[in-house]
Amino acid sequence: MNYHWDWGVxxxxxxxxxxxxxxxxxxxxxxxIALALTSWIxxxxxxxxxxxxxxxxxxxxxxxxxxxxALFRNVPLLIQxxxxxxxxxxxxxxxxxxxxxxxxxxxxxxxxxxxICLGLFTAARVAxxxxxxxxxxxxxxxxxxxxxxxRLPQLYKDVLLPQAFRIIIPPITSEFLNVFKNSSVASLIGxxxxxxxxxxxxxxxxxxxxxxxxxxxxxxxxNMSLMLLMRKLEKRVQVPxxxxxxxx
Amino acid sequence: xxxxxxxxxxxxxxxxxxxxxxxxxxxxxxVVCGPSGSGKSTLIKCVNxxxxxxxxxxxxxxxxxxxxxxxxxxxxxxxxxxxxxxxLFPHLSITENLMLAQQRVLGRSxxxxxxxxxxxxxxxxxxxxxxxxxxQLSGGQQQRVAIARALAMNPIAMLFDEPTSALDPEMVNxxxxxxxxxxxxxxxxxxxxxxxxxxxxxxxxxxxxxxGHIEEDCSAVEFFGSPRGERAQHFLSKILHN
Ligand SMILES: Nc1ncnc2c1ncn2[C@@H]1O[C@H](COP(=O)(O)OP(=O)(O)OP(=O)(O)O)[C@@H](O)[C@H]1O
Ligand SMILES: [Mg+2]
Numbered sequence: 001m002n003y004h005w006d007w008g009v010x011x012x013x014x015x016x017x018x019x020x021x022x023x024x025x026x027x028x029x030x031x032x033i034a035l036a037l038t039s040w041i042x043x044x045x046x047x048x049x050x051x052x053x054x055x056x057x058x059x060x061x062x063x064x065x066x067x068x069x070a071l072f073r074n075v076p077l078l079i080q081x082x083x084x085x086x087x088x089x090x091x092x093x094x095x096x097x098x099x100x101x102x103x104x105x106x107x108x109x110x111x112x113x114x115x116i117c118l119g120l121f122t123a124a125r126v127a128x129x130x131x132x133x134x135x136x137x138x139x140x141x142x143x144x145x146x147x148x149x150x151r152l153p154q155l156y157k158d159v160l161l162p163q164a165f166r167i168i169i170p171p172i173t174s175e176f177l178n179v180f181k182n183s184s185v186a187s188l189i190g191x192x193x194x195x196x197x198x199x200x201x202x203x204x205x206x207x208x209x210x211x212x213x214x215x216x217x218x219x220x221x222x223n224m225s226l227m228l229l230m231r232k233l234e235k236r237v238q239v240p241x242x243x244x245x246x247x248x
Numbered sequence: 249x250x251x252x253x254x255x256x257x258x259x260x261x262x263x264x265x266x267x268x269x270x271x272x273x274x275x276x277x278x279v280v281c282g283p284s285g286s287g288k289s290t291l292i293k294c295v296n297x298x299x300x301x302x303x304x305x306x307x308x309x310x311x312x313x314x315x316x317x318x319x320x321x322x323x324x325x326x327x328x329x330x331x332x333x334x335x336l337f338p339h340l341s342i343t344e345n346l347m348l349a350q351q352r353v354l355g356r357s358x359x360x361x362x363x364x365x366x367x368x369x370x371x372x373x374x375x376x377x378x379x380x381x382x383x384q385l386s387g388g389q390q391q392r393v394a395i396a397r398a399l400a401m402n403p404i405a406m407l408f409d410e411p412t413s414a415l416d417p418e419m420v421n422x423x424x425x426x427x428x429x430x431x432x433x434x435x436x437x438x439x440x441x442x443x444x445x446x447x448x449x450x451x452x453x454x455x456x457x458x459x460g461h462i463e464e465d466c467s468a469v470e471f472f473g474s475p476r477g478e479r480a481q482h483f484l485s486k487i488l489h490n
Pocket of ligand 2: 290
C-alpha cells in the first residue's frame with residue numbers, strides 16, 4: 001500500500017475563519033467530554049435511585065424499577081436517541097416544543113437529547129451494578145443496621161450504599177468509559193463531537209487515515225486517564241476487609 | 249420485660265417455631281440452646297422483629313412487637329443485639345461504628361456520641377483501637393466493639409445470637425468476660441449460646457429448643473442437675489464431651 005501519510009494536515013487551515021483542523025478535533029473533544037460527563041451525572045443519580053429501588057422490600061416499587069432496567073437496557077441506544085430527538089419533542093407542551101425546535105440552536109437541542117438519552121440508558125446499567133453491590137453485602141449488615149434502630153433510608157445511606165459503591169468501582173469504571181464511547185451517537189443527530197469532527201476532517205482533507213488515527217489516540221488517552229483516575233479513587237476509599245467485585 | 253406467647257412461625261410450608269412461650273424478667277439472664285436448625289436464631293430475631301411471625305404475641309417492655317402500629321425502629325433501638333459474625337460496619341472506623349446510631353437514631357451530638365462511644369470502648373478494653381477499622385481487629389476485639397456499639401444505645405435488654413461461635417477458641421473468653429460483667433450489672437439478657445460453662449455460671453434460666461419447640465425452660469441449676477428430658481440430656485452429653 002502506498003498511502004502518503006501527512007501528519008502536517010492537522011495544522012493546515014480549514015478555510016473557515018483562522019481555524020486549523022486540529023481546532024476541529026479540540027472542539028469535538030470538548031463536546032464529547034461535556035456529553036459524557038453530563039450523561040454520567042444523570043446516570044449515577046438516577047441509576048442509584050433505580051438500583052436501590054430494585055432491592056426494596058416493597059415489591060411494587062422493586063418491579064417498577066426492574067421494568068425500567070429491562071426497557072432501557074434492551075432497546076438499542078440509537079433507537080432511544082431517535083425517540084428522544086425526533087419523537088418526544090412533538091409531545092411536549094407547545095411552549096417547550098417551540099423552545100426546543102426554534103429558540104435554541106441545533107447543537108444545543110442535539111446535546112440535550114443525547115444527554116437525556118445516554119443518561120437514562122446508562123442509568124439502567126448503573127442500576128444493575130448498584131443492585132449487585134447491595135445484594136453482595138451480607139444479610140447480617142442489614143440486620144445489624146436495623147437492630148440499632150436505623151430506618152430504611154438511613155440504612156441505605158449510611159450502611160449499604162457506602163459499601164456497595166466501594167465494591168462496584170471496577171465494574172462501574174467500565175460503564176463510565178462506555179459513556180465516552182457511546183456519546184458518539186450524538187454525531188448521528190448532527191452534534192459535532194469528536195467522531196463527527198473526525199469524519200468531517202477526513203472528508204475535507206482526504207487524509208482519512210491520519211484523522212482516524214488521531215481520533216483513536218485521543219479516545220485512548222482519554223480512557224487511560226479516566227481509568228487511572230478511577231484506580232486512584234478506588235485506592236483512596238479502600239477499607240480493610242471489603243473486597244471489590246470483579247470488573248469486566 | 250420480654251414475654252413470648254405462643255409463637256408459631258412458618259417459612260412457606262415449613263414450621264420453624266411451634267407454640268414457643270417464654271418470659272424473661274428484668275435483670276434476668278436466659279440462655280437458649282439446642283441443636284443446629286432448632287430455631288434459636290429465628291426465635292431471638294422475632295423478639296426485635298428482624299423476623300416476622302404469623303401467630304402469637306411478643307411483648308417487650310409493654311409494647312407488642314407484632315402490632316402493625318408499633319414503631320419498630322424505635323423499639324429496636326431500645327434492644328441491643330449482638331450477632332455471630334459481629335457485623336461491624338467495615339467502611340467506618342471503630343469510633344464511627346460506635347457513633348452512627350447514637351447520632352442518627354437518638355439524635356445525639358457528635359461530641360456526645362463520641363464521648364459515650366469511647367467510654368464504652370474503654371470498658372471493653374479497646375480504647376487504643378478507636379481509630380482503626382473493623383478489618384484490622386481480631387474477631388474477639390470486633391465482637392467486644394459490637395457489644396459496646398449496642399450498649400451505646402442504652403438498651404433495656406440485650407440479645408446475643410451465638411456471639412462466640414465464630415471466634416477462635418483463645419478469644420472466646422474475652423467476649424464471655426464482657427458478657428458476664430454485663431450480666432452482673434443487672435442487664436436483661438437473652439443469649440443463644442453453646443457455652444455451657446457460661447450458662448452454668450451466669451444464666452438464671454436455660455431454654456432448650458428442639459425442632460422449633462421449647463422443650464425445657466428451667467433454672468440453670470435444674471437444667472444442669474439431674475432430672476430433665478431425654479433430648480436435652482442427649483444434647484448436653486454431646487456438647488459437654490466436645
Ligand atoms: N429464610 C429462611 N427460609 C427458609 N427456611 C429457613 C430460613 N431461615 C432459617 N430457615 C430454617 O429454619 C430452621 C431454623 O433456623 P435457625 O437459624 O433459627 O436455627 P438455629 O437454631 O439458629 O440453628 P444454628 O445453631 O445452626 O444457628 C432451619 O431448619 C433453617 O433451615
Ligand atoms: Mg442460629
